[in-house]
Amino acid sequence: MSKKITIEMRNISIEFPGVKALSNVNFKAVSGVIHAIVGANGAGKSTLMKVLGGVEDTYTGQIFINGEEVIIRRPQDAKKLGIEIVYQEVDMALALNLNIAENIMLSSMIRHSKGKPFVNWQYIYKTAKETLKKMKIDLDVRTPVLELPLAQRQMVLIARSIVEKCSILVLDEPTASLSRKETDELFRIMRELAEEQNIIVLYISHRLPELFEICEDITVLRDGQFVAKEKIANLEIKQIVEMMLGHKFDDVYPKHKVDIGDVILEVKNLTSEKWEVKDISFNVRAGEIIGICGLVGAGKTELCKSLFSEIKVIEGTVVLNGKMHKYKNPHEAVAAGIAFVPEERRKEGVLIEESVKTNLSAASLQDF
Numbered sequence: 001m002s003k004k005i006t007i008e009m010r011n012i013s014i015e016f017p018g019v020k021a022l023s024n025v026n027f028k029a030v031s032g033v034i035h036a037i038v039g040a041n042g043a044g045k046s047t048l049m050k051v052l053g054g055v056e057d058t059y060t061g062q063i064f065i066n067g068e069e070v071i072i073r074r075p076q077d078a079k080k081l082g083i084e085i086v087y088q089e090v091d092m093a094l095a096l097n098l099n100i101a102e103n104i105m106l107s108s109m110i111r112h113s114k115g116k117p118f119v120n121w122q123y124i125y126k127t128a129k130e131t132l133k134k135m136k137i138d139l140d141v142r143t144p145v146l147e148l149p150l151a152q153r154q155m156v157l158i159a160r161s162i163v164e165k166c167s168i169l170v171l172d173e174p175t176a177s178l179s180r181k182e183t184d185e186l187f188r189i190m191r192e193l194a195e196e197q198n199i200i201v202l203y204i205s206h207r208l209p210e211l212f213e214i215c216e217d218i219t220v221l222r223d224g225q226f227v228a229k230e231k232i233a234n235l236e237i238k239q240i241v242e243m244m245l246g247h248k249f250d251d252v253y254p255k256h257k258v259d260i261g262d263v264i265l266e267v268k269n270l271t272s273e274k275w276e277v278k279d280i281s282f283n284v285r286a287g288e289i290i291g292i293c294g295l296v297g298a299g300k301t302e303l304c305k306s307l308f309s310e311i312k313v314i315e316g317t318v319v320l321n322g323k324m325h326k327y328k329n330p331h332e333a334v335a336a337g338i339a340f341v342p343e344e345r346r347k348e349g350v351l352i353e354e355s356v357k358t359n360l361s362a363a364s365l366q367d368f
Contacts, residue, residue: 002198005031005066005167012051012061021047022059022224029217031167034194034201036211036232039221040244045204048221049170053085054078065168079107082167086157088176089346093157094145101128101141104159131159135189151182158189168200169193175207177343179295187214208237222246261286267307270316276302280316301343308340309333334363 009027013020022044029035037045050056052063057073064070065081072078078085087093094103102109105124110117128141137155145153154174161169171190175183191214193199203215211218211232218235220227220243227243242248265284270277277299284290292300305311307318309327318325320336327333330340342348350359361368 002031005198005200006064007052007168007200008064009048009052010062010064012048012059012063014047014051014056014059020224022051024061025221025224025226027219027226028229029168029200029202029219031198031200032194033216034190034203034214036215036218037202037204037221038206038208038211038218038240038244039227042223043221043244044224045221046172047224049085049172049202049204052078052168053083053170055085079164082165083170084161084164084166084168085170085172086154086161086174088173089344090150090153090157091347094153096146097144099142099144100132100139100148100156101125103145103156104128104131104141104163106160107164127163128159131163134162135159135192151178151186154178154186155189158193162193162197166199168202170202170204172204173206174203175205175210179297183210190214208240211240212237220244258287260288264321266317266319268317268319270303270306270318271314272302272306273312273314276311277306304340305342307333308338310340 007027007029009025012022012025012027014022025044025048027037027048037048039045047056051059052072054072054075054077062069063072070077070081072081072083095106098106101124105128108127109119109124111120111123112118125141132139132141132155135155135158137152137159139148139152139155145156148156158169158171174186178186190201190203194201203211205211215232217229218232218240219229220240222244223246262285263283264286267283268281270280272278280303282290292303294300302311306313309330309332320338325333325336327336333340346352351362354362
């Protein structure tokens with residue numbers, strides 16, 4: 001039986017301008033089990049993992065692997081120690097213009113012989129194919145990553161971690177955009193990595209019911225501080241939520257009585273140009289919050305983009321506040337009073353290289 005691998009982070013603190021992101025956080029995990037890390041937005045989950053991954057280097061505190069202190073100040077330091085992180089925004093870690101094999105072997109593309117670098121394409125394709133086979137994933141390794149759905153892109157990153165012989169794998173919100181079937185496949189691979197390959201699997205998620213399916217241990221953070229570490233079998237969802245928020249579950253979303261008014265948005269027979277949505281009709285009244293649900297690929301995002309005119313509508317009508325609209329682009333939709341917060345905010349919603357000030361004012365420069 002393989003010797004257990006341990007990771008311990010002691011008194012980890014880090015500050016950003018005006019914010020103490022982590023304050024003396026202690027964290028422990030062991031291989032062979034899947035360990036959940038949870039907390040509300042801003043609790044410090046991702047920041048703690050970025051410290052572990054060498055992305056945030058201004059922290060104070062200590063990190064120990066198998067009882068020995070290690071220094072992690074760069075991603076290269078983390079990789080040498082076998083630490084791999086699959087972030088929620090997988091496209092930031094993939095070379096979309098390369099194929100599956102090239103992405104899996106990205107850190108091993110260049111080899112050296114007698115001091116000279118070379119690329120062994122036979123080795124690259126063979127190793128990538130064998131790695132996917134071990135994961136029971138059937139993909140043509142010559143397929144461009146750009147053509148893959150999100151779930152398969154995540155599998156490519158996990159395969160890269162396996163090739164690089166990771167001993168600690170962090171998955172940051174991996175199921176956020178996955179269907180139930182894709183989630184089940186991811187969970188199968190996570191179990192194999194933890195149980196058969198003796199890897200520490202750290203799992204960040206807001207989907208609390210999933211934790212009871214896949215995790216054994218759980219660490220809760222709140223406002224940048226450690227709250228608790230428990231066996232998840234000893235807890236209920238309500239208890240986890242209360243630890244995350246710091247107050248009783250019943251106080252989280254108190255029911256308010258709201259007077260429901262007249263219809264302010266009426267959508268009839270909406271159909272998009274490429275049939276992403278087809279013959280959709282619904283009404284929204286003043287004071288209502290309308291939920292849109294469906295499996296991955298059902299057209300939820302496409303419906304929103306059609307209302308925002310990011311996707312062209314070929315049939316149907318949209319009546320807003322009693323006035324029929326046939327806007328041609330998002331600019332006209334905004335002028336009509338429609339706002340849209342997209343699913344992929346980093347890619348479609350914000351200007352990531354610009355300041356908060358620029359982002360807040362970008363759509364209303366005429367007012368300034």
